[in-house]
Amino acid sequence: MESGVVGVNHECKTTSTITIKGILSLLMETIDDGSSKRVISLGMGDPTLATCFHTTKVSEDAVADTLQSHKFHGYAPTAGLLQTRNAIAEYLSRDLPYQLSSDDVFITSGCTQAIDVSMALLARPGANILLPRPGFPIYELSASFRQVEVRHYDLLPEKGWEVDLDAIEALADQNTVALVIINPGNPCGNVYSYHQLEKIAETAKRLGTVVIADEVYGHLAFGANPFVPMGIFGSTVPVITLGSLSKRWIVPGWRLGWFVTNDPCGTFRKPKVVERIKKYFDLLGGPATFIQAAVPRIIKQTEEVFFKKTVEILKYTSEICCKKIEDIPCIFCPCKPEGSMAMMVKLNLSLLEDISDDIDFSFKLAKEESVIILPGTAVGLKDWLRITFAADPSALAEGMDRIQCFCQRHAKKQ
Structure with a gap:
């Protein structure tokens, strides 16, 4: 990423x-x-x-074993192997007040592809997206390819790189399709508190827009604020969570990421929306099948x-x-x-x-x-x-x- x-x-x-x-x-x-x-x-x-x-020996052994099993040389389903999606759903659900299912999880080639998927699925004529400044520029690059207008809101260094919520209110309009947050922050190293995330969710709900939560650095927090996933507020506002094994497991080259819909209220479960997501994933190639197959063991056996x-x-x-x-x-x-x-x-x-x-x-x-x-x-x-x-x-x-x-x-x- x-x-x-x-x-x-x-x-x-x-x-x-x-x-x-x-x-x-x-x-x-x-x-x-x-x-x-x-x-x-x-x-x-x-x-x-x-x-x-x-990375852990467990991770390396899991990948080696799935490769040598000769069972995972073929194509994976376009949304990802079912056991992989189940494992990631269970992993993310540990920190949520509700249970994700495999239907909420789609496997991507790293978080970079998850970013591009989110841009592609939300794009429509006249759409704009709200991005943090400073932020991760791949969002802007992807949006430009999708002809989605980018509007930047500032992170406030004097307030620990908090989101400028007033700026978001001023920037958003009826064509705003998503608000992006990166937590823990790249490039700032900030970690949002529960209260800050709650205010972001309430603001997005008021504006009628989706939140894209980039959590590729999820759980890598060492300050006063523990890591809190944005998906906790999925009942307040629809959340798309993007993540990967890359940083927490120290394997960025394995390109194992995910696109997850945190939406207990069912916005992303409408038949037309589900069909659109599935059809888009039919266009993509995900990570190597044997690496996907190793994920359940990697998640289950990695020690704290x-x-x-x-x-x-x-x-x-x-x-x-x-x-x-x-x-x-x-x-x-x-x-x-x-x-x-x-x-x-x-x-x-x-x-x-x-x-x-x-x-x-x-x-x-x-x-x-x-x-x-x-x-x-x-x-x-x-x-x-x-x-x-x-x-x-x-x-x-x-x-x-x-x-x-x-x-x-x-x-x-x-």
Whole structure:
């Protein structure tokens, strides 16, 4: 799910639509091949790049066993294997006041495909969708392909990246088809409280729109707020939950995601709606059948200690990041991350010389210090930076020290 679009113009590299992976590739190209410094990437949200994050043996054994069983070499049903849908329905229902069934669950190739499915199913002439800023740009890319108008509402850094509900009220109209929330937050590292989610649900109900809840970082919360799924409020407003194994199980390359309708009141169970969803899935190819077949065992046999360890590491690395930022005057963290794997920091350009914006900062940092971070423009906030803290502690500390040296070198003379 680590992609998106951004416009960039740097040293003759000009494009109007470049993915997050694309801009990170350009940053890698900027690194001086003759540098003796090892490359430290704090830009890509792929925990498998760090040695301190790895999936469970149960997960690997489950996939190996289903592959070697010779039972899962053929096509899966377009909505996904029934046992896989049942397992995900049971897994998500643990945190809900009602029970999901396999009919509510559709298997996708990662959360990215789930995002595109939601855009395709909600698209209609004149439709618009409300997206968070900063946010995950793949929504905007998908909406543009579906000719769905994008309207951005702000997340408020001074309030822990809460949703600006007044902005949502002002932006929405009769053509608004969905409100998107990302919780735990990418790129901000925020985690919404029960009360905040309740207010979002009530606002969406009042506006007569669906909520798309991107929960790919579900349960990766280590602050004051525990993770609360938006589906809890499915009786208040129809919710489409998007998720995957990618982050919690540390297997983003397995591309096992889901599109789930949380709707006890039955809006998504109307025959025409069900038919539309099923027909659209007939167009798609989901994850490999043998990986789908491994999901029930993966979910059932993964022990809580594995999840606890992952969260503890993320909390520790986030604290390293925040502590190091305190010693860098030109970078400001408005609030400490409480979940996910990334955080946003504000760049104070007035304290720097010969740095024009966040993109310029990121490219010069890559060239001079061999450290990769994502310019905030890539996620909708100019002159901010996204730092991924899902990294080995030693590499993260060294990377932050190099950022400090870079900022000192470019500091405006007093």
